[in-house]
Amino acid sequence: MKRLFVVLTAVMLAAIATSATAQISIVIEEGNRDATPIAIVPFARQGDGMPPDDLAEIVDSDLARSGQFQPMARTDMLSRPSTEAEVFFRDWSATNARYLLIGRQSMNGPQLRVDYELFDVTSQKKVFSGYEAGAVSDARMLAHRLADEVYEHITGTPGAFATKLLYISATRVPGANEYSRLTMSDSDGARPVVLLETREPLLAPTWSPDAKEIAYVSFETGRPAIYRQELATGRRQQLTNFKGLNGAPSWSPDGRTMAMTLSKDGNPDIYLMDLATKQLTQITNHYAIDTEPTWMPDGQSVLFTSDRGGKPQIYSYDLRSGKTDRVTYEGSYNARARVSQDGRSVVMVHQQDGRFHIAVLDLETKRLHILTSTELDESPSIAPNGTMVLYATKYAERGILAAVAVEGDAKFRLPAREGDVREPAWSPYISR
């Protein structure tokens, strides 16, 4: 197997660097009207050297971005406690803050540690205290983990801030092929790293269930092929090189199988590849277009897009029974499903009045709810905690990423400084 791994080429190694063109930043458009007010006091700094980032500010942005919190402006704070002894609840009950977060960040050589306490201002009680520790170079991730803890202690749902995004960024070149880059960033768009750059199309980036590997489609050989790549080592392997389409890779929940679209036998069908043996099993066989496979979290069925009924709709293939069922009926275009981790809802691209929106279908009630109001929305990707959907859309004639809450009104955009961004893939939870 080892010889099948192709070590990164010089061009790719050269490209592994922070690229200003790939940087995306957050613009919050709307939060929930009933967002919880919270005061996040700047953390006290102890020990040698200055920590590179204002960690409290990162926690503040994470919570604000979720739409479920409304962090208080620092200028409105009457005091800036950093220890429990310094907390006077009257300073906070005078404001409308319902929660108070304080903390201390200390450096010890290359190590950073943040101790923090979360208080309920109404009951005047400590809700939680804890710490996050790690390398200074990973300071932003520490802050995201801290935000995850705060989020979970208040909402009851695990946070998804300490996660990563994959996306494709492209720079147009008049009269020539554009530059496409496969980029990975933190969930807030910070720290972008270019994993691959080519003048040929790149698409369909996706994560392995353990978030240690990615798969994607690259045309770098002049034809489409599916690749898998280890994030820690950069080692990669070309999985397919068939005639016709080689697309839409999707990792099974147990990490052993890759669903994909191949048209080697004449028209696009869904295949499952056993990643250990490279053995292929064809699971659809229809003259229509069958594509965009994605797994249900139990690994027992695969959803896919097919125009076998005349227009693209979502279908489900049951691996045990071999039965295929139609999933979507509302509207004339439903495609590229992604399923929430609890298996209860499916997000997809849904066309209405000629416009393409992101919609969510409740699999139990069969209710379809349109989440977005822009008109060329595609590539939805659900946060691992199921609260937000990241998607690609157009803004001022450029491809941008945007996010919307599955429930509630929260919305934000992640525009790139330049070029187009598309095909976001939100990572699963990342183990420490």
Next chain:
Amino acid sequence: MKQFSIAGKTIALLFSAALLVACSGSDTKEDQAAADAAAAAAAAAQQSASQAASAAEMARLEEAVAAVGNVFYFGFDSSTLTPEALSAVNAHIALLQRNNENIRLEGHTDERGTREYNMALGERRANAVRDYMVANGIASFRIETISYGEERPVAYGSGEANWAQNRRVELKPQ
């Protein structure tokens, strides 16, 4: 049919030259070489004559192809050849029947709809042109197809004027 009669004449001539060699009754190498040279000269003469005869025809076909261009356009979510696309593809077929060049058909879509579905739709468009060419006598091994879906737009803007330019199959030499 004209090219077949020319080819037929060439084969007949070569055959008679070979027959001449076979019937010469001489085993000497000099005789053999002389016969070979005569046959080669006859074949070359025939070939250049047929080339000259078809040069004008080839120029006419190439001109027709230049006039229709190398791009065939499609309707939204459609892989059916429009009458305009058909007549353009026909001009290419007429030329391909006379030359022995290999071609590449690149299928493209507009930005609407999902990327992987569009990848399949682009392939369907390229295949539609290929299948029509094969049905009209072009050997399938001479045609390579590839889909770029919506990844390689000609016009970046939105709106039907841009979209119409992007829903296309481009014919390129291989």
